[in-house]
Amino acid sequence: MNNFSFYNPTKIIFGEGQIASIAKEIPVEARVMLAYGGGSIKNNGVYDQVIDALGERIVCEFSGIEANPEFDTLCRAADAVNEHRITFILAVGGGSVIDGVKFIAAAAQYNGDRWDILTKGGKVIQSAVPFGSVLTLPATGSEMNSGSVVTRSAMKAKLPFGSPHVYPQFSVLDPVTTYSLPIRQVINGVIDPFTHVMEQYLTYPVGAHLQDRLAEAILKTLIELGPETLAQPKNYEVRANVMWCATMALNGLIGSGVPQDWSTHMIGHELTALYGLDHAQTLAVVLPANLRVRKADKLPKLVQYAERVWGITEGSDEERAEAAITRTEEFFRNLGAGTRIEDYDLSADVIDVIIKQLESHGMVKLGEHRDVTPEVSRKILETALR
Amino acid sequence: MNNFSFYNPTKIIFGEGQIASIAKEIPVEARVMLAYGGGSIKNNGVYDQVIDALGERIVCEFSGIEANPEFDTLCRAADAVNEHRITFILAVGGGSVIDGVKFIAAAAQYNGDRWDILTKGGKVIQSAVPFGSVLTLPATGSEMNSGSVVTRSAMKAKLPFGSPHVYPQFSVLDPVTTYSLPIRQVINGVIDPFTHVMEQYLTYPVGAHLQDRLAEAILKTLIELGPETLAQPKNYEVRANVMWCATMALNGLIGSGVPQDWSTHMIGHELTALYGLDHAQTLAVVLPANLRVRKADKLPKLVQYAERVWGITEGSDEERAEAAITRTEEFFRNLGAGTRIEDYDLSADVIDVIIKQLESHGMVKLGEHRDVTPEVSRKILETALR
Structure with missing residues (x-):
C-alpha cells in the first residue's frame, strides 16, 4: 500500500425528501446564486423544492451551464457572483453544473487570468466562494470531491483542475430526482x-x-x-x-x-x-x-x-x-x-x-x-x- | 436504503514515516497537550518522533490515560487544559487515549456537570478544544469518528457519547508503530x-x-x-x-x-x-x-x-x-x-x-x-x- 492522505469534508444528505434540508445548511443571511443548466429542473419539481427550501434568502439565478461547462459561460457567472455580492452558490444539476460551480467559486475570488486555473492545475487557487449541491444526475462523483473539468470550445480544450478549496460543503442526493432522466x-x-x-x-x-x-x-x-x-x-x-x-x-x-x-x-x-x-x-x-x-x-x-x-x-x-x-x-x-x-x-x-x-x-x-x-x-x- | 447524512471531516495521513507530518497540521503557535497512556510510546520510538515533529511548540504532557479511560483522570486532564491554556491536544495511542481526548476536549469547554456529557448523550456539547491523533493501536476506529466511551469505575459504568465537535482534525496512521504491539x-x-x-x-x-x-x-x-x-x-x-x-x-x-x-x-x-x-x-x-x-x-x-x-x-x-x-x-x-x-x-x-x-x-x-x-x-x- 502506498502512503496517502485522505480528506473529504463534504456532508452527504441522502434520500427521498432531503432537498428541504438545505434550509439548515445554507446561512439564512446568505446571498445565494442558484446555478443550473438547461432548465430540466423546472419540469421535474426540483426547482420548486429548492426555491421552497431557500425561503426568504436573496436568490440570484444563473442558468445555462452547458453539459460540458464552458469557460466563457463560467467566467460570466463568476462576474455575476462578484457583482451581486453572492456569499453562497447552490449548484442544482449533474456533474457539469457542479464542476462549473467549482470553477465559478474559485474564479470569482481569483485575481489573475482565470485561464491559469485550468492551465496551472488549480494550485493557484487560494480561496473560493462556499457552495453546495443538489445532485440530479449521478455519474461523475463531482458532488463529493474537489475536482472539476472545464471546456473551452474556442480552443478545442477540455481540461481538469482540482483544489481543496472546492469541496462542496454539502450535497443532497435524492434518488427520486433521477426518475425522469x-x-x-x-x-x-x-x-x-x-x-x-x-x-x-x-x-x-x-x-x-x-x-x-x-x-x-x-x-x-x-x-x-x-x-x-x-x-x-x-x-x-x-x-x-x-x-x-x-x-x-x-x-x-x-x-x-x-x-x-x-x-x-x-x-x-x-x-x-x-x-x-x-x-x-x-x-x-x-x-x-x-x-x-x-x-x-x-x-x-x-x-x-x-x-x-x-x-x-x-x-x-x-x-x-x-x-x-x-x-x-x-x-x-x-x-x-x-x-x-x-x-x-x-x-x-x-x-x-x-x-x-x-x-x-x-x-x-x-x-x-x-x-x-x-x-x-x-x-x-x-x-x-x- | 434508509435516508442518511454522512459527514466525516477527519484528515487521514497514512503510511510509514508520516508522524513527521503533524508539524504541518498543528498551528506553530499552538500550546499543545500531548496526551498518552502508560508510556509504551517511549519504548517504541513514537514519543521521540512526535516530540521531534512538534519542534518549538509549547508542549504540556498528560500521561496515564487508562486502557478504559477513567472519568476522573480525564477530568483532571480537562482541568490541566484550562490551567495551561492549551489550544490543541494531540492524542498518541490507541482507541482509549483518543476516546479519552475526545472527552477532555469537550469537558474543558463545558460549563455544567461533566457527568452530563455521558448521561445526556453528548448533545450538551457546544464546542471542544481542537485535537488530532497519532494512532498506535488500531482497533476501535476512534481515530476517524466522533464517538467515545468513558468508564467511571466507582459507579461500575462504561458509557458512550458522541458529538460532531469531537472529530479528530487529523489522524496519523503509521503501520510501523504497530510492530511492537x-x-x-x-x-x-x-x-x-x-x-x-x-x-x-x-x-x-x-x-x-x-x-x-x-x-x-x-x-x-x-x-x-x-x-x-x-x-x-x-x-x-x-x-x-x-x-x-x-x-x-x-x-x-x-x-x-x-x-x-x-x-x-x-x-x-x-x-x-x-x-x-x-x-x-x-x-x-x-x-x-x-x-x-x-x-x-x-x-x-x-x-x-x-x-x-x-x-x-x-x-x-x-x-x-x-x-x-x-x-x-x-x-x-x-x-x-x-x-x-x-x-x-x-x-x-x-x-x-x-x-x-x-x-x-x-x-x-x-x-x-x-x-x-x-x-x-x-x-x-x-x-x-x-
Missing part, C-alpha cells in the same frame, strides 16, 4: 462511475487488499444494478444504490494508497472536446481498447478482476484477462452504449486529430507508469475504431 | 473492527446493496489477513491493511443508510466495567451467542453473510446461518480469543449482575428492532457461558 443519461450514470473505479483499481498490485475489495464492491453493485436501473426507472432501491455508487466511485476513498491510471479519461476528454461525444460514451469507447492494448502490463490485476468481479476462473491468465475485457465491453454494449469509434459516425481520420490534441495539451505521458505516450494512445484508438 | 492487542485489533462491521451489517435487509458489499469487503479482508497479522508482526503490507480496515469499520460509511444493532457492544461494555475483560474479548464472547439467540430474526442477512463472506452455499437457510456463526466463533478462537464467559474464569453467577447493570444503565431495549430486552440479553449470556 433521459435513458442516455442513465446509461452514462453507470458507465462513468464504473470507469472511475477501473481507473483507480485496474493498474498493478501494491498490496492494498482493502482498497481492492472496496473497488470490487462498487463494480459488482454496478454490474448487478446497471441493467435494473435502466429497466426500472422508478425503482427507488435500485436508483439509490446506483446513485451512491457514483459518489463512492470518485470521492477519493478507493484511490487512496493505490496507483491510478486516468489515461482513458484523458483520451476521452479529447473525443468530447473535438466531436461532442458524451463523457461516458468516450469512456465506453476507450476503456476496453485501453485494457486490450496494455493487457500485458495490467495482467495481474486483470486476472484478479476477472475472477472476483466476473467469476472467471477458467483458462490461462491471458485468456481470463481477455475474457474479462470482453465482459466489460459487453456490459457497456448491453447497457446501450457504443464501444467503438465508428459507432458514433466517426472514422479512422479522427485518430490523427485526437493525437495532435493530446500532444498540444501535454498529455504525452499518461497512465500509472506514465508510459502511455502518443504512440500508445494511437494504438488504443486504432483498437477502438471498429 | 503485544499479541493480545493484535488479536483485539482484528476482533474489534470485525464486530464493528457486524453490528452495522448483520441486521435485516433494507436494499442497501452497496453498503452490504462494502461491509463484506472489510470482513473478507480481516478474515484473510487476521491470522497473517499475528504470524508476521513486521509485515508492513498486512499491518497496513488491518490498520485501514479498523478505521473503515467505524468511520460512519458502512453504517450510512442501514439499520444498526450495537447490542453486542452494550452487553460487552458491562462485562468490561464489571470484570475488566478487554473490550474485544467481550465482543468475542457476546457476538456469536447474540447471533445464535437472534438467528431467526437475522436469518436473511445471516444467509447472505454465510454465502458471500464464508462461501457457504450448502444446506438449508438455517443450516447456513448456523455454519456461518460457527465459522465466526472459530475465527475468533483461532486468533486466540476466548469466546465463552468461562474462558475468562467467570461463572454463571455473573449473569445476574450484568443484567442488573444493563437495567440500571437503561440498556433495556437494544438492537436494530429495540427488542433485545434484559430477558434476551440473559439468553445471550447463558448461550455464551460455556
Whole structure:
C-alpha cells in the first residue's frame, strides 16, 4: 500500500425528501446564486423544492451551464457572483453544473487570468466562494470531491483542475430526482462511475487488499444494478444504490494508497472536446481498447478482476484477462452504449486529430507508469475504431 | 436504503514515516497537550518522533490515560487544559487515549456537570478544544469518528457519547508503530473492527446493496489477513491493511443508510466495567451467542453473510446461518480469543449482575428492532457461558 492522505469534508444528505434540508445548511443571511443548466429542473419539481427550501434568502439565478461547462459561460457567472455580492452558490444539476460551480467559486475570488486555473492545475487557487449541491444526475462523483473539468470550445480544450478549496460543503442526493432522466443519461450514470473505479483499481498490485475489495464492491453493485436501473426507472432501491455508487466511485476513498491510471479519461476528454461525444460514451469507447492494448502490463490485476468481479476462473491468465475485457465491453454494449469509434459516425481520420490534441495539451505521458505516450494512445484508438 | 447524512471531516495521513507530518497540521503557535497512556510510546520510538515533529511548540504532557479511560483522570486532564491554556491536544495511542481526548476536549469547554456529557448523550456539547491523533493501536476506529466511551469505575459504568465537535482534525496512521504491539492487542485489533462491521451489517435487509458489499469487503479482508497479522508482526503490507480496515469499520460509511444493532457492544461494555475483560474479548464472547439467540430474526442477512463472506452455499437457510456463526466463533478462537464467559474464569453467577447493570444503565431495549430486552440479553449470556 502506498502512503496517502485522505480528506473529504463534504456532508452527504441522502434520500427521498432531503432537498428541504438545505434550509439548515445554507446561512439564512446568505446571498445565494442558484446555478443550473438547461432548465430540466423546472419540469421535474426540483426547482420548486429548492426555491421552497431557500425561503426568504436573496436568490440570484444563473442558468445555462452547458453539459460540458464552458469557460466563457463560467467566467460570466463568476462576474455575476462578484457583482451581486453572492456569499453562497447552490449548484442544482449533474456533474457539469457542479464542476462549473467549482470553477465559478474559485474564479470569482481569483485575481489573475482565470485561464491559469485550468492551465496551472488549480494550485493557484487560494480561496473560493462556499457552495453546495443538489445532485440530479449521478455519474461523475463531482458532488463529493474537489475536482472539476472545464471546456473551452474556442480552443478545442477540455481540461481538469482540482483544489481543496472546492469541496462542496454539502450535497443532497435524492434518488427520486433521477426518475425522469433521459435513458442516455442513465446509461452514462453507470458507465462513468464504473470507469472511475477501473481507473483507480485496474493498474498493478501494491498490496492494498482493502482498497481492492472496496473497488470490487462498487463494480459488482454496478454490474448487478446497471441493467435494473435502466429497466426500472422508478425503482427507488435500485436508483439509490446506483446513485451512491457514483459518489463512492470518485470521492477519493478507493484511490487512496493505490496507483491510478486516468489515461482513458484523458483520451476521452479529447473525443468530447473535438466531436461532442458524451463523457461516458468516450469512456465506453476507450476503456476496453485501453485494457486490450496494455493487457500485458495490467495482467495481474486483470486476472484478479476477472475472477472476483466476473467469476472467471477458467483458462490461462491471458485468456481470463481477455475474457474479462470482453465482459466489460459487453456490459457497456448491453447497457446501450457504443464501444467503438465508428459507432458514433466517426472514422479512422479522427485518430490523427485526437493525437495532435493530446500532444498540444501535454498529455504525452499518461497512465500509472506514465508510459502511455502518443504512440500508445494511437494504438488504443486504432483498437477502438471498429 | 434508509435516508442518511454522512459527514466525516477527519484528515487521514497514512503510511510509514508520516508522524513527521503533524508539524504541518498543528498551528506553530499552538500550546499543545500531548496526551498518552502508560508510556509504551517511549519504548517504541513514537514519543521521540512526535516530540521531534512538534519542534518549538509549547508542549504540556498528560500521561496515564487508562486502557478504559477513567472519568476522573480525564477530568483532571480537562482541568490541566484550562490551567495551561492549551489550544490543541494531540492524542498518541490507541482507541482509549483518543476516546479519552475526545472527552477532555469537550469537558474543558463545558460549563455544567461533566457527568452530563455521558448521561445526556453528548448533545450538551457546544464546542471542544481542537485535537488530532497519532494512532498506535488500531482497533476501535476512534481515530476517524466522533464517538467515545468513558468508564467511571466507582459507579461500575462504561458509557458512550458522541458529538460532531469531537472529530479528530487529523489522524496519523503509521503501520510501523504497530510492530511492537503485544499479541493480545493484535488479536483485539482484528476482533474489534470485525464486530464493528457486524453490528452495522448483520441486521435485516433494507436494499442497501452497496453498503452490504462494502461491509463484506472489510470482513473478507480481516478474515484473510487476521491470522497473517499475528504470524508476521513486521509485515508492513498486512499491518497496513488491518490498520485501514479498523478505521473503515467505524468511520460512519458502512453504517450510512442501514439499520444498526450495537447490542453486542452494550452487553460487552458491562462485562468490561464489571470484570475488566478487554473490550474485544467481550465482543468475542457476546457476538456469536447474540447471533445464535437472534438467528431467526437475522436469518436473511445471516444467509447472505454465510454465502458471500464464508462461501457457504450448502444446506438449508438455517443450516447456513448456523455454519456461518460457527465459522465466526472459530475465527475468533483461532486468533486466540476466548469466546465463552468461562474462558475468562467467570461463572454463571455473573449473569445476574450484568443484567442488573444493563437495567440500571437503561440498556433495556437494544438492537436494530429495540427488542433485545434484559430477558434476551440473559439468553445471550447463558448461550455464551460455556
